[in-house]
Amino acid sequence: MDKTRIGFIGLGLIGGSIARAIRKFHPEYELLAYSHTRSTLDEAVAEGVIDIPCSEEDPLFATCDYIFLCAPVQTNISYLPFLKQTISSRCVLTDVGSVKGEMHDAVAAAGLSANFIGGHPMAGSEKTGFSNSTDYLLENAYYVITPSDQAELSKISAYVDLVASLGAIPLVLSYEEHDYVVAGVSHLPHIVASCLVNAIARLDTEKERMKLVAAGGFKDITRIASSSPVMWQQICLTNKKQISRVLDEFIRLLIQAKYLVDQGDGDALYQMFESSKNYRDSLSDTVSGPTPKQYVLYCDIYDEAGGIATITTLLAMNGISIKNIGIIHNREFEEGVLRIEFYEEEACSKALTALKNRNYKVHQRQ
Ligand SMILES: NC(=O)C1=CN([C@@H]2O[C@H](COP(=O)(O)OP(=O)(O)OC[C@H]3O[C@@H](n4cnc5c(N)ncnc54)[C@H](O)[C@@H]3O)[C@@H](O)[C@H]2O)C=CC1
Numbered sequence: 001m002d003k004t005r006i007g008f009i010g011l012g013l014i015g016g017s018i019a020r021a022i023r024k025f026h027p028e029y030e031l032l033a034y035s036h037t038r039s040t041l042d043e044a045v046a047e048g049v050i051d052i053p054c055s056e057e058d059p060l061f062a063t064c065d066y067i068f069l070c071a072p073v074q075t076n077i078s079y080l081p082f083l084k085q086t087i088s089s090r091c092v093l094t095d096v097g098s099v100k101g102e103m104h105d106a107v108a109a110a111g112l113s114a115n116f117i118g119g120h121p122m123a124g125s126e127k128t129g130f131s132n133s134t135d136y137l138l139e140n141a142y143y144v145i146t147p148s149d150q151a152e153l154s155k156i157s158a159y160v161d162l163v164a165s166l167g168a169i170p171l172v173l174s175y176e177e178h179d180y181v182v183a184g185v186s187h188l189p190h191i192v193a194s195c196l197v198n199a200i201a202r203l204d205t206e207k208e209r210m211k212l213v214a215a216g217g218f219k220d221i222t223r224i225a226s227s228s229p230v231m232w233q234q235i236c237l238t239n240k241k242q243i244s245r246v247l248d249e250f251i252r253l254l255i256q257a258k259y260l261v262d263q264g265d266g267d268a269l270y271q272m273f274e275s276s277k278n279y280r281d282s283l284s285d286t287v288s289g290p291t292p293k294q295y296v297l298y299c300d301i302y303d304e305a306g307g308i309a310t311i312t313t314l315l316a317m318n319g320i321s322i323k324n325i326g327i328i329h330n331r332e333f334e335e336g337v338l339r340i341e342f343y344e345e346e347a348c349s350k351a352l353t354a355l356k357n358r359n360y361k362v363h364q365r366q
C-alpha cells in the first residue's frame with residue numbers, strides 16, 4: 001500500500017508542532033510542506049521533520065491524504081481556490097485556526113465541504129514560529145474537531161483517530177458552539193490581558209513604579225498579552241459576534257465590581273471573590289492532594305484503528321471529554337484493552353452507561 005502523505009501549508013508554532021508529533025508517532029508517514037519563509041522549510045527538512053519542501057501551489061498537494069492549513073485564518077482561506085482545483089476526493093482538508101465559522105463558510109463557498117473537517121488544538125503559547133514548535137505541544141490538550149456537515153463519517157473517524165494518536169484529546173463540536181466557547185475561554189482572556197497591560201501602562205507613575213513592582217499575579221494573568229498581534233487581530237475580526245457577546249457580560253461584571261468597591265459592600269465583595277475561587281478551584285488542572293484520583297475505564301475492542309475512532313466519536317457525541325486514551329497490553333488484560341481516562345467521576349460514569357448501551361464490554365478497577 002502507498003505511504004500515507006500529509007501536507008502542510010504554513011509551518012509555524014502549530015503546524016510545526018503537529019508535523020513533529022506526526023513524525024514522532026508515525027515515522028513511516030511522508031510529510032510535505034510549504035511555508036512562505038524559505039528558511040523555515042530548510043530548517044524543517046534539515047531536522048528531518050519534513051520530507052519534501054514544496055512550492056506555493058505545488059501539484060504534489062494532489063497526492064496528500066491529509067492537508068493541514070496552519071497559516072493565519074485569512075491566509076488559509078486564500079488557499080481554497082488552489083486546493084479546490086488540486087486535491088483528490090479522498091483527501092481530508094483541515095485547518096488549525098482559532099475561529100471556525102468563517103473558515104466553514106469559505107469552504108462551503110469554494111465547494112470543498114465534503115473534504116473539510118475543521119480542527120483547533122487548544123494548545124499553544126504566546127510564542128510563534130517553527131523554532132518554538134515541539135513534538136509534545138498537543139499532549140493531553142483538547143483538540144476541537146468541527147466536521148463539515150458533508151464530511152463522510154469514515155473520514156471523521158479516521159481524523160479523530162489521527163488526532164488521538166498524537167496524544168491530544170479529540171472533542172467533536174459544531175463550529176457555532178466552538179466559536180462561542182473559545183470566545184469565552186480564549187478570546188476574552190486575551191482581550192482582558194491586553195486591556196489590563198494597556199491600563200497599567202496608562203496609569204503608571206512617571207517613574208514607572210507600577211512596572212517595577214508588578215507582582216506574580218499581574219505577570220500570571222498578562223502572559224498572553226505577549227502573543228502575536230496579527231494573530232489576535234485576525235481572531236477578533238473573524239469572531240466578532242461571539243466576542244462581543246461575551247464582552248457584554250464581562251463589562252457588566254466589571255461595572256458591578258466597581259459599584260461594590262465604591263459602595264464598600266463587604267458582603268457582596270466577599271461573595272464575588274468566593275464564587276470565582278470556587279469555580280477556579282474546580283478546573284481540572286487544580287486537583288489538589290499528592291495523588292489525584294483517576295477516573296478510568298477499560299474497554300475491550302477488536303479492531304484497534306477503527307475501534308478507537310468509533311469510541312472517541314461516540315463519547316464526543318455524548319458530550320463526554322476524554323483526558324487520555326490508549327491501548328494497553330498486560331497480564332490483567334491479556335488480549336489488550338482500550339484504557340480511557342476522564343477528568344471527572346461524572347464523565348466516567350456517563351461513559352460507562354454510553355458504552356454499555358452499545359454492548360461494549362467495560363471493566364473498572366476498584
Ligand atoms: N499560537 C497559538 O497558540 C495557536 C494558534 N492557532 C492557530 O494556528 C494558526 C497558526 O498560528 P501559529 O502557528 O501560532 O502562527 P505562526 O506565526 O507560528 O505560524 C504561521 C505560519 O504560517 C506561515 N505563513 C504566513 N503567511 C503564509 C502564506 N501566505 N502562505 C503560507 N504560509 C504562510 C508562516 O511562515 C508561519 O510558518 C492560526 O490560524 C492560529 O489562529 C491555534 C491554536 C493555538
Ligand SMILES: O=C(O)C(=O)Cc1ccc(O)cc1
Binds near residue numbers: 125126
Ligand atoms: O498561551 C495560551 O495560554 C493560549 O491560550 C494559547 C492559545 C492561543 C490561541 C488558541 O486558539 C488556542 C490556544
